[in-house]
Amino acid sequence: MIKRLSLKNQFILTFASVIFLSLISTICSLVLLYYFLSVYNEKSVQPANYYEKKVPSIEKFVELKGEKILEVSFQKNLEKVIPMEGITYQVINLRGNKIYGTLDDQLIENNKSIYEKVNRSDQKGKVITKYLPILDKNRMEGVLAVRYVLASSIDYYIKYIFLIILLIPFLFLTLYSYVFARRFGKELNKPIKELSAASQKIKNQDLDFEIKYESENEIGVLIDSFNSMKEELKTSLYLQWKLEQERRDMVASIAHDLRTPLTIILSHVEVLMDPSLNGQKRLPQYLQTIKNNTQRVLHLTEEMKRVSEVDNPDFTLDIEGVIPIEMLPEMLEEFKKWAEDEEIKFTYSLNRKPGEGNSEFALDPKRLHQILTNLISNSIRFTPVNGSIDVQVQIEKDMMSFSISDTGKGFDTKDLPFLFSKFYQGDPSRNDQLHHGLGLYIVKELVIKHGGEIHARNNEPQGACIEFTISSINK
Numbered sequence: 001m002i003k004r005l006s007l008k009n010q011f012i013l014t015f016a017s018v019i020f021l022s023l024i025s026t027i028c029s030l031v032l033l034y035y036f037l038s039v040y041n042e043k044s045v046q047p048a049n050y051y052e053k054k055v056p057s058i059e060k061f062v063e064l065k066g067e068k069i070l071e072v073s074f075q076k077n078l079e080k081v082i083p084m085e086g087i088t089y090q091v092i093n094l095r096g097n098k099i100y101g102t103l104d105d106q107l108i109e110n111n112k113s114i115y116e117k118v119n120r121s122d123q124k125g126k127v128i129t130k131y132l133p134i135l136d137k138n139r140m141e142g143v144l145a146v147r148y149v150l151a152s153s154i155d156y157y158i159k160y161i162f163l164i165i166l167l168i169p170f171l172f173l174t175l176y177s178y179v180f181a182r183r184f185g186k187e188l189n190k191p192i193k194e195l196s197a198a199s200q201k202i203k204n205q206d207l208d209f210e211i212k213y214e215s216e217n218e219i220g221v222l223i224d225s226f227n228s229m230k231e232e233l234k235t236s237l238y239l240q241w242k243l244e245q246e247r248r249d250m251v252a253s254i255a256h257d258l259r260t261p262l263t264i265i266l267s268h269v270e271v272l273m274d275p276s277l278n279g280q281k282r283l284p285q286y287l288q289t290i291k292n293n294t295q296r297v298l299h300l301t302e303e304m305k306r307v308s309e310v311d312n313p314d315f316t317l318d319i320e321g322v323i324p325i326e327m328l329p330e331m332l333e334e335f336k337k338w339a340e341d342e343e344i345k346f347t348y349s350l351n352r353k354p355g356e357g358n359s360e361f362a363l364d365p366k367r368l369h370q371i372l373t374n375l376i377s378n379s380i381r382f383t384p385v386n387g388s389i390d391v392q393v394q395i396e397k398d399m400m401s402f403s404i405s406d407t408g409k410g411f412d413t414k415d416l417p418f419l420f421s422k423f424y425q426g427d428p429s430r431n432d433q434l435h436h437g438l439g440l441y442i443v444k445e446l447v448i449k450h451g452g453e454i455h456a457r458n459n460e461p462q463g464a465c466i467e468f469t470i471s472s473i474n475k
Helices: 007-040 052-070 072-081 111-117 153-203 218-273 283-311 324-341 365-382 413-418 428-433 439-449
Strands: 088-093 098-101 121-124 127-136 139-149 320-322 345-352 361-363 388-395 399-406 454-458 464-471
Touching: 007 153, 052 072, 052 088, 052 127, 052 139, 072 088, 072 098, 111 139, 153 218, 218 283, 283 439, 320 324, 324 345, 324 365, 324 388, 361 365, 365 388, 365 399, 365 439, 365 464, 413 454, 439 454, 439 464
Parallel strands: 345 388
Antiparallel strands: 088 098, 088 139, 121 127, 127 139, 320 361, 388 399, 399 464, 454 464
């Protein structure tokens, strides 16, 4: 859910969550601390006069033991009675000198002041020093000075408690800031890493990937833009690579197709120019060969020009309104004469639905003639003498369907999917007959520009068949 928010709102929500959770956690911690101090530690919290109440028992012990307390060897016994965790002491002789104890201060200056301090207390703030006489048969032999503080035991920890209370909010702020910042950073880091990796893939010309990030925030918009850019770049690069490959194929194809006829022309010219050879008798034959190969070169350049025309984005058809039943017989009779000159039987039929044959049809007559010329000329070239070619035309109101069948060799099965591709020449044995892989490509492009489709198949038991449709085009 949070990923769907904008980065600004995510940051605000994260900051608010840190403050809220820190506040709640601080309150809970203070409640627990209060409970700990007031309930759990109820027995361990000592009142301010706790150690003062221990003094009478120490005093009784001193009265009981008397002058033994003045002996250094008695120190351990004395310390068993004195609560060492809260009371310090010093055993002093009558001259005011320290015999032993945990107090290092010079408490009594001379033997005169020792009598002044007996059974008295010195108080400096909360610190109390009490002097207990050490008697032997009612005669004072020394003094036990005990020092304690009139303060509750909790007073010793109050500064630490205050410090804890002061630090708790900052501790939780730091903790939750780290947790949420880590989570927020992780959410940002993932798409950023994917973008970085995608950029590297593009650098390596790998465009088959997609970054998925289901969010409408700034990162989601950025990734959508990146994906769109990648798709546009992919289309552009693939087109560029395709055009580059087509350019290479075109150069290789033209170089190959020009080499053969030009080599033949060159060899025949060299023969004619060699005075040592008697080429007069073969002169007409040589000239005819030179003429034929020159025509092949011219035909190739003409087809290249046509390919350039149909591939031009500005190419348009010259649409005219024609009556198919009147126009087609004239075109097909032309091809019939051509086929009969090659001793090939040529038949055609125009089929139409009643009342539709005389309606006007919008097309480019010149380009239709070009389509039929390319297809029928191929059939004539591949159909042997005494073979046959049949053209069937189905005329409808907005569409015409053509079927051109012959009894030639037919197509190689592996060539069928690629017949209409640019520069595809199929069987090497028929390369000189396939118009350099351009004729059928031009036909396909012209059919498509007429809103139609074209397909090729083999006849049974022999021969080839090409079927295509064209649609009436609105001017």
